[in-house]
Structure formats: C-alpha cells, structure tokens
Amino acid sequence: MATIYEVSKAAGVSLATVSRVINGNARVSERTKEKVHKAMDALGYKPNAIAQSLASNRTNSVGLLVSELHGSFFGDMMSSIESMLRDAGKHVVITAGHSEAEKEKQAIEFLISRRCDALILNAEAVSEDYLKSLLDNNIEIILINRDIESLQERCIVLDNQLGGYLATKAAIEQGHTEIAYISGPHFKEDAQQRLAGHKQALKEANISYDSELCFEGGYHESEGQEGFNVLRSANDSFTALVCANDEMASGAMTAARENGLSIPEDLSIIGFDNVLFARYLYPKLTTVDNPIAKMGEMAANWVLSNIYQQKINTEITRLFKPELVVRDSLGAVRAG
Amino acid sequence: MATIYEVSKAAGVSLATVSRVINGNARVSERTKEKVHKAMDALGYKPNAIAQSLASNRTNSVGLLVSELHGSFFGDMMSSIESMLRDAGKHVVITAGHSEAEKEKQAIEFLISRRCDALILNAEAVSEDYLKSLLDNNIEIILINRDIESLQERCIVLDNQLGGYLATKAAIEQGHTEIAYISGPHFKEDAQQRLAGHKQALKEANISYDSELCFEGGYHESEGQEGFNVLRSANDSFTALVCANDEMASGAMTAARENGLSIPEDLSIIGFDNVLFARYLYPKLTTVDNPIAKMGEMAANWVLSNIYQQKINTEITRLFKPELVVRDSLGAVRAG
DNA sequence: CTGTTAGCGCGTTCAC
DNA sequence: GTGAACGCGCTAACAG
Numbered sequence: 001m002a003t004i005y006e007v008s009k010a011a012g013v014s015l016a017t018v019s020r021v022i023n024g025n026a027r028v029s030e031r032t033k034e035k036v037h038k039a040m041d042a043l044g045y046k047p048n049a050i051a052q053s054l055a056s057n058r059t060n061s062v063g064l065l066v067s068e069l070h071g072s073f074f075g076d077m078m079s080s081i082e083s084m085l086r087d088a089g090k091h092v093v094i095t096a097g098h099s100e101a102e103k104e105k106q107a108i109e110f111l112i113s114r115r116c117d118a119l120i121l122n123a124e125a126v127s128e129d130y131l132k133s134l135l136d137n138n139i140e141i142i143l144i145n146r147d148i149e150s151l152q153e154r155c156i157v158l159d160n161q162l163g164g165y166l167a168t169k170a171a172i173e174q175g176h177t178e179i180a181y182i183s184g185p186h187f188k189e190d191a192q193q194r195l196a197g198h199k200q201a202l203k204e205a206n207i208s209y210d211s212e213l214c215f216e217g218g219y220h221e222s223e224g225q226e227g228f229n230v231l232r233s234a235n236d237s238f239t240a241l242v243c244a245n246d247e248m249a250s251g252a253m254t255a256a257r258e259n260g261l262s263i264p265e266d267l268s269i270i271g272f273d274n275v276l277f278a279r280y281l282y283p284k285l286t287t288v289d290n291p292i293a294k295m296g297e298m299a300a301n302w303v304l305s306n307i308y309q310q311k312i313n314t315e316i317t318r319l320f321k322p323e324l325v326v327r328d329s330l331g332a333v334r335a336g
Numbered sequence: 337m338a339t340i341y342e343v344s345k346a347a348g349v350s351l352a353t354v355s356r357v358i359n360g361n362a363r364v365s366e367r368t369k370e371k372v373h374k375a376m377d378a379l380g381y382k383p384n385a386i387a388q389s390l391a392s393n394r395t396n397s398v399g400l401l402v403s404e405l406h407g408s409f410f411g412d413m414m415s416s417i418e419s420m421l422r423d424a425g426k427h428v429v430i431t432a433g434h435s436e437a438e439k440e441k442q443a444i445e446f447l448i449s450r451r452c453d454a455l456i457l458n459a460e461a462v463s464e465d466y467l468k469s470l471l472d473n474n475i476e477i478i479l480i481n482r483d484i485e486s487l488q489e490r491c492i493v494l495d496n497q498l499g500g501y502l503a504t505k506a507a508i509e510q511g512h513t514e515i516a517y518i519s520g521p522h523f524k525e526d527a528q529q530r531l532a533g534h535k536q537a538l539k540e541a542n543i544s545y546d547s548e549l550c551f552e553g554g555y556h557e558s559e560g561q562e563g564f565n566v567l568r569s570a571n572d573s574f575t576a577l578v579c580a581n582d583e584m585a586s587g588a589m590t591a592a593r594e595n596g597l598s599i600p601e602d603l604s605i606i607g608f609d610n611v612l613f614a615r616y617l618y619p620k621l622t623t624v625d626n627p628i629a630k631m632g633e634m635a636a637n638w639v640l641s642n643i644y645q646q647k648i649n650t651e652i653t654r655l656f657k658p659e660l661v662v663r664d665s666l667g668a669v670r671a672g
Numbered sequence: 673c674t675g676t677t678a679g680c681g682c683g684t685t686c687a688c
Numbered sequence: 689g690t691g692a693a694c695g696c697g698c699t700a701a702c703a704g
Contacts, residue, residue, distance in 0.1 A: 001473070003681055014691045019683060029689060044473070049449040050395070051681035053386045054696050069418055069430075070411030070612075078405040082432060091446060094405075094430045096418055110427060113385040137337070137380065221616070250616045257618070276406075280557070280586045282593070282618035339697055350675045355699060365673060387697035390680050 002043035011039035022047055053115060061091040062303055063111030063119040067099050072275035073292060074122070077144070080293040081120060084300040088310060090117075101125040112139060118307045120144065120299045124188060140307055142299050145190060156295050156302070156318050160190045163288040163322035164197025167242045167270045170286070170324050172205045175333035176240035176268065180213040182227035182252060184244040191219075194244050194272060213238060217248050224251025232259065239267060239333050246271040246278045246287055253281060253329070264331030274325050283328035291320050338379035347375035358383055389451060397427040398639055399447030399455040403435050408611040409628060410458070413480070416629040417456060420636040424646060426453075437461040448475060454643045456480065456635045460524060476643055478635050481526060492631050492638070492654050496526045499624040499658035500533025503578045503606045506622070506660050508541045511669035512576040512604065516549040518563035518588060520580040527555075530580045530608060549574060553584050560587020568595065575603060575669050582607035582614045582623055589617065589665070600667030610661050619664035627656050 004022075008015040013032055020026045021036045028036075039045075053059040064081060066074040082092045093114060097104035104126045111119055118140040123131065128148050134141050135151070143155045171179050181198050184191030199209050212234050217223030224243060228251070231238070241256075243249035249271030253263060261267045263283055271278060271287035278285040298317060304310040340358075344351040349368055356362045357372045364372075375381075389395040400417060402410040418428045429450060433440035440462045447455055454476040459467065464484050470477050471487070479491045507515050517534050520527030535545050548570050553559030560579060564587070567574070577592075579585035585607030589599060597603045599619055607614060607623035614621040634653060640646040 005681075015682080016684080016691060016693095017689085020690085023683080027689065032689080046445065046449055048390075048451065048681050050386055050389045050451050051696090052683075054384075054390050054698090055681075055683040057683095057696070059386065068411075069414040070408060072406065072408070072411075075404075075406030075408075075411055079432070082405055091450075092430075094428075096415070109382065113382050114427075115384060115386050253618075254616075277613040277616055280590075280613055281616060282589075341697075351698085352676080352700085353674060356674085359699080363673065368674080384697055387680090388699075390682090391697075391699040393680070393699090 001048070002045040003048070004045075007036065007039045007043060007045050010043060011035045057115075059115050059117055060089065061093050061114070061116050062300075062307075063108075063114065063116035064092050064094045065097050065104065065107050065111070065119065065121045065123060066094065067097055067122060067124055069094070069096050072277060073273060073290075076275075076293045077122065077296040080296040081300045084297050085303070088304055088308070090304075090308070097123060097125065099124045101127070105130065108134070118142065118303045120296075120303065122146075140303075142302050144295055144299055147189070152318065154302075156298050156320070158190070158290060158292075158295065158320045158322055160193035160322075161197040161200065163272060163290070164194035164242075164244075165201045166197070166322065166324045167194075167272060167288050168198045168201035169204075170326075170330060171240040171242060171268060171270060172201060172207070174240075174268065174330060177205075177207055177333075178213070178235075178238040179207070179240045179242060180215075180231045180235070180238040182215045182217050182224060182231070182241065182243045182248050184217065184219045186216055191244055198242060217244070219245050219247060221247045221251040224248030224253075225255040226251075228252040228255035228259075240270070240330070241267060242270045242272075244272050246273045246275045246285060249285055249287065249329075250277070250281055253285075264329055265334070268330040268333075270330055278325075279327065281329070286327045286330035287325050288322045289325045290322055295320055337384070338381040340381075340383070343372065343375045343379060343381050346379060347371045393451075395451050395453055396425065397429050397450070397452050398636075398643075399444075399450070399452035400428050400430045401433050401440065401443050401447070401455065401457045401459060402430065403433055403458060403460055405430070405432050408613060409609055409626075412611075412629045413458070413632040416632040417636045420633050421639070424640055424644070426640075426644065433459065433461065435460050437463070441466065444470070454478065454639045456632075456639065458482075476639075478638050480631055480635055483525070488654065490638075492634050492656070494526070494626060494628075494631065494656045494658055496529035496658075497533040497536065499608060499626070500530035500578075500580075501537045502533070502658065502660045503530075503608060503624050504534045504537035505540075506662075506666060507576040507578060507604060507606060508537060508543070510576070510604065510666060513541075513543055513669075514549070514571075514574040515543070515576045515578060516551075516567045516571070516574040518551045518553050518560060518567070518577065518579045518584050520553065520555045522552055527580055534578060553580070555581050555583060557583045557587040560584030560589075561591040562587075564588040564591035564595075576606070576666070577603060578606045578608075580608050582609045582611045582621060585621055585623065585665075586613070586617055589621075600665055601670070604666040604669075606666055614661075615663065617665070622663045622666035623661050624658045625661045626658055631656055 004018050008018045020028050095107035097107050122144045147157045183195045215227035271285045274287045274289040278287050301312045305312045340354050344354045356364050431443035433443050458480045483493045519531045551563035553563050607621045610623045610625040614623050637648045641648045
C-alpha cells in the first residue's frame with residue numbers, strides 16, 4: 001500500500017504538494033498536478049483514510065444506530081440514510097443496539113471511538129440523561145423516533161398518536177363498534193402513543209374503552225397470534241382488530257384464519273408501519289404508513305446541513321404525519 | 337475529548353504506561369493500574385480508535401459489502417455477521433453495492449481506504465479479475481455467494497443447482513408434469529444454477545424442457561406478477577410454478593389470485609430462499625431454505641480464525657446445502 | 673515494571 | 689507555486 005511519501009518521491013515533488021493535489025484546496029500548477037497524478041496511478045495509491053482523519057480531525061463518516069439490522073422497517077431506514085449520505089461523499093457506520101440499554105451504549109461508544117462526525121440514533125432503551133450527556137461532550141447527535149423536550153431541534157419523530165387514531169377511526173367509519181387492540185410493549189413511548197390514539201378515536205365515537213379488548217404484545221409476529229387467541233377467548237364478538245405494527249397484524253391474521261375466520265368478512269384487521277410485506281399479505285393489509293425512509297432522509301439532511309455545512313434543498317421538518325393506507329383487510333361491519 | 341497524554345499527566349505516569357493498561361498486554365503493577373483507571377474515569381477518556389489504528393496498523397473492523405441494506409435476505413446476513421463479530425470485539429462497516437459493478441468497486445475501495453482488517457463480500461457485479469487483484473494487493477477478502485475456482489478456499493457458497501432441483505422435484509413428486517419457471521436474471525450465476533437444477537429435475541422425470549414455460553425475471557416481486565401473466569397467456573395448462581426467489585413467488589401468488597386461481601388447488605407455487613415473510617404469505621409458501629445466516633456466520637468465523645488468529649469452534653465449510661421447506665402452497669396435482 | 677523515543681500517513685502552517 | 693517542519697493520538701521497540 002503506497003504512501004503519500006512514495007508518491008512524492010516518484011513524482012519528484014514534495015509531500016505537501018501531493019497532499020494539495022489530493023485535496024484540491026490550494027493551487028498547484030497544471031504540470032506538477034499531472035506528474036503527481038501519473039505517479040499515483042502508477043503506484044496504485046489510495047489515500048489512507050485513517051491517517052487523513054487523524055490529521056484533519058474529520059472522518060467524513062456518520063454513525064448510525066438502529067435496533068436491528070434485519071427487518072424491513074430498519075432496512076428502509078438504513079437504506080435511505082446510506083444512499084443520501086453516500087451521494088454526498090460521506091460514509092455510514094452502522095451498528096445495532098438490540099433495544100437494550102447496555103448494548104446501545106456500547107454501540108454509541110464504539111461510534112464515538114471511531115470519531116464519527118455525527119451520530120444518527122434510533123435509541124430506544126438508553127436514558128434521556130445519557131443522550132444529553134453526549135451533547136455535553138460535544139458529540140453531535142440527531143435522534144429518530146425519540147422525543148426529548150430539551151433536544152427538540154435534534155429529534156425527528158412520527159405522530160404516533162395520530163397514527164393510532166387514524167387506524168381505529170378507519171374501523172369505526174366502517175361501522176365497527178367492538179374493536180380489539182394489540183399494542184406494543186408499554187415501556188416504549190411509541191407504543192403508548194399509538195394506544196393513546198386508539199383510545200382517542202374510541203372516545204370520540206362514544207365507545208368506551210374495554211381493557212379486556214386490549215393485549216400487550218412486543219411487536220413480534222408471534223405475539224400477534226398469541227394476542228388474537230387471548231382476546232378471542234375472552235370475547236368473541238369483536239369485529240375489528242387494530243394492531244400496533246404489521247408484524248403482529250400478520251400473526252393475528254394467521255391465528256384468525258386458523259380459527260376459521262375469514263378476513264375481512266368475519267374480522268377486519270388493521271396494521272401499523274406499512275412495511276414492505278404488508279402488501280404481500282393476503283388479504284393485503286390495510287395499515288398506517290410510517291414514513292421511516294423519509295425520516296431517515298431528513299436526519300441525513302440535518303447532518304449534511306448542520307455538520308458538513310452543505311446546502312440542502314429541503315427544510316428540516318421534525319414532526320412527520322402518518323397516513324392511512326387502504327387495502328383489503330378492513331371491511332364494513334356485517335349487518336346482523 | 338481527553339487524550340492519552342492528559343491521562344498520563346493526571347495519573348503521574350508515562351504515556352506508555354497508560355497505553356499498557358488500555359491494551360492490557362504488558363504487565364503493570366496493580367497500584368499504577370488503579371491510578372490510571374481513576375484518571376481515565378475522571379477525564380472521561382475514550383481511546384481514539386483512529387489513532388490506535390494508525391499506530392498499530394490494525395483497525396479491528398471488518399468491512400461488509402451487501403447488495404442492499406434492506407430486504408430480509410441481506411438483513412439476515414448482516415445480522416448474523418454483526419453479532420458474531422461484535423461478540424469477538426470486532427466491528428463491522430457495512431456498505432451497499434446495489435448490484436452494480438461501479439458502485440461495488442466504490443464500496444470496496446471505501447472499505448479499503450478505511451483499512452478494514454478483512455472484507456466479507458457479497459459481490460455480484462464486479463469481475464473475477466478485480467477480485468483477484470484485491471488479493472494481489474494483500475487485501476484479505478472472503479466471498480459469499482460467489483464461486484471462483486482459483487479462490488475456492490475464500491468462497492462460501494450455496495449449492496443453488498441442488499436447490500432448484502429440490503424445488504422442481506417436489507412439484508414432480510406431487511404429480512405435476514407441466515411446471516412453469518420464473519428465473520432470476522441470467523447474468524447472475526445463482527440464477528443460472530437454480531435454473532439448471534430445475535432442468536435437471538425435469539430431465540430426470542423425462543419431462544422435456546419447454547422454453548415457453550420459462551420467464552426471466554430480476555428477482556423482484558413485480559416480475560413475479562409479470563411472469564405469471566406472460567406465462568399464463570402463452571400457456572394456460574401448467575399446474576405448478578417454481579420461482580427462483582420468494583419475492584417473485586409472492587408476486588406470482590398475487591397475480592394468480594387476481595386471475596381467479598386458488599392456491600394450491602388450481603396452481604401450486606414454490607419459492608426459493610425462505611425469507612422471513614415466506615411464512616406470512618397466504619397460503620404459507622413452500623420454498624427452499626437458503627441458510628444465508630449460517631453462511632454469514634461461517635464467513636465471520638473464517639475472518640476470526642484466519643485474520644485474528646482466534647480459535648473458533650466450528651470447522652470451516654464452504655459449500656452449503658439447501659433444503660426444502662414444506663408448507664401450504666404446493667399441493668398434489670388435481671385429478672382430471 | 674516503567675519511561676523515552678520513534679514512527680504510523682497525512683494536513684497544515686510557515687517560509688521561500 | 690512549492691518545500692520543510694511540526695503535530696494529530698497512539699503503539700511498539702528499546703532501555704533502564
């Protein structure tokens with residue numbers, strides 16, 4: 001692996017000059033520029049990014065923390081962030097936090113030790129104080145899906161309550177009055193907010209909330225099945241089931257079918273997130289679209305603008321509104 | 337951000353001693369070790385990985401190239417590799433190549449410039465010569481899903497032909513004789529091999545291969561729909577459809593249903609890969625399991641063993657065998 | 673066991 | 689326009 005020194009020798013110029021043509025900031029005469037380029041090609045020279053970073057105190061890389069590396073939801077997020085940043089010549093270092101505080105901390109500390117210029121965090125488990133302490137240490141962070149009052153301008157969030165509201169309201173508008181709900185884990189903010197939206201829609205329609213019609217899941221498919229079974233054995237008259245994410249909706253669909261129900265004739269099911277496979281399901285899932293890819297882009301734009309001083313052609317929005325996606329799993333309530 | 341120098345001053349020891357307690361390789365007395373730790377805590381010191389790398393010529397990071405950051409297939413692969421390597425204290429830098437030679441090269445060169453200790457590559461588009469030239473430059477690479485004769489010990493591959501064979505054979509065993517096929521793009525090795533397996537099974541059963549019953553797709557869901565429609569309009573008597581991946585199988589299912597066919601009564605459908613959503617589909621997809629997570633783990637193990645000289649508790653296997661996963665989308669051919 | 677001294681490969685002043 | 693010299697933060701001999 002050739003070094004800048006070897007290039008300078010081969011080109012018969014000084015090491016500083018080579019550095020100049022690499023970075024293209026200072027003026028270098030055309031003739032020497034050519035000589036240097038020729039030498040670089042001949043030696044197959046590639047700048048050592050590590051050394052560049054150490055010298056310039058800039059890594060041109062941004063750290064990204066997601067909960068999981070698999071799954072469509074985070075896949076969409078990673079994908080949009082990576083492509084936007086890569087177009088700008090920046091690079092992304094991805095880590096997974098697995099929704100555990102300790103692992104999230106480790107991941108963040110790894111990103112810090114790599115001296116990323118900024119961190120885009122989807123941190124679910126770590127405390128607010130910890131996040132704030134990062135800022136105190138001059139770590140540039142931007143949060144996705146987490147709302148911290150004192151860090152508002154660094155938070156990009158979805159209006160989860162609105163989402164929950166839209167889902168249940170859609171069921172109500174189809175005439176449903178007995179509506180069950182499978183929520184996410186209560187310790188997660190977004191799960192609480194989505195549930196709050198559900199209750200809000202119920203209240204607005206003068207339907208009283210019945211805790212027997214609510215099951216707490218953990219966002220996994222299996223809990224959709226389990227939830228359906230538990231709910232059904234306690235109450236067999238609900239005609240619609242709203243789920244806090246698409247995975248659980250899918251599980252519920254499977255369980256419902258195994259119990260001989262057809263969808264949406266016997267039971268309407270509504271999901272949340274609109275992940276890719278929602279449209280693969282049968283019937284195609286009616287769900288609430290979570291614009292996670294756009295939120296990722298927004299985070300990337302924030303970094304480009306605030307950290308790298310690049311001009312961007314969007315305004316920074318911090319609150320995203322979800323929308324209902326009407327497909328086939330929600331139907332009108334049956335007469336009689 | 338405190339430096340090692342500040343720590344050494346605060347602890348009243350030399351800079352080298354601090355380095356020793358950080359790396360824990362040389363012996364340091366308990367007392368000074370304590371002093372150093374106290375100083376590090378007080379200053380909130382975090383080693384600068386960039387500087388460590390430059391000095392030690394070791395980054396403790398391995399580069400990973402996948403085609404896409406989204407999608408269950410690569411998600412599983414990234415996930416297994418990351419968790420295995422992280423457990424070993426190594427870190428993963430992930431990049432996407434988008435199945436384009438130019439982008440793959442850029443991604444690889446980025447990983448090289450970051451001086452990753454090794455590269456795990458799922459390179460689809462880049463040439464064999466390019467890959468070989470990497471080795472000539474002392475870049476340690478290990479390939480997933482790519483078989484290069486002169487690099488065999490660095491290739492971890494799936495027996496795709498066997499997979500294609502198993503899929504079609506399963507259909508034949510259910511009595512099907514008119515079997516259509518939607519393949520992946522012919523320029524990809526794996527697509528060719530899967531198709532070869534299909535033909536092999538056909539031949540073994542004395543069914544002649546009919547090119548009118550074969551459609552070339554690009555591994556995307558939409559091409560499953562398109563493929564079904566094209567195949568159907570040319571021939572409406574086939575009773576089974578084998579698809580080269582699950583996405584296309586899903587698309588085909590949708591299209592078949594839109595054409596009034598029920599699955600598997602009117603048409604059996606078989607997929608390939610066994611990605612997560614295959615079991616969410618309705619009916620649940622019969623498919624060929626692609627042990628991509630295990631292959632990823634194997635690659636990680638190879639790196640741990642060959643690059644980091646760690647002892648691993650598996651033998652390195654380079655050829656993985658796929659297996660049929662029987663679910664509900666394949667049924668016996670209808671009498672009459 | 674501990675301190676001193678060179679670099680690692682490069683960016684960045686300063687002079688010329 | 690170009691070169692010499694220093695420093696980024698740390699590891700790795702080499703002495704002691």
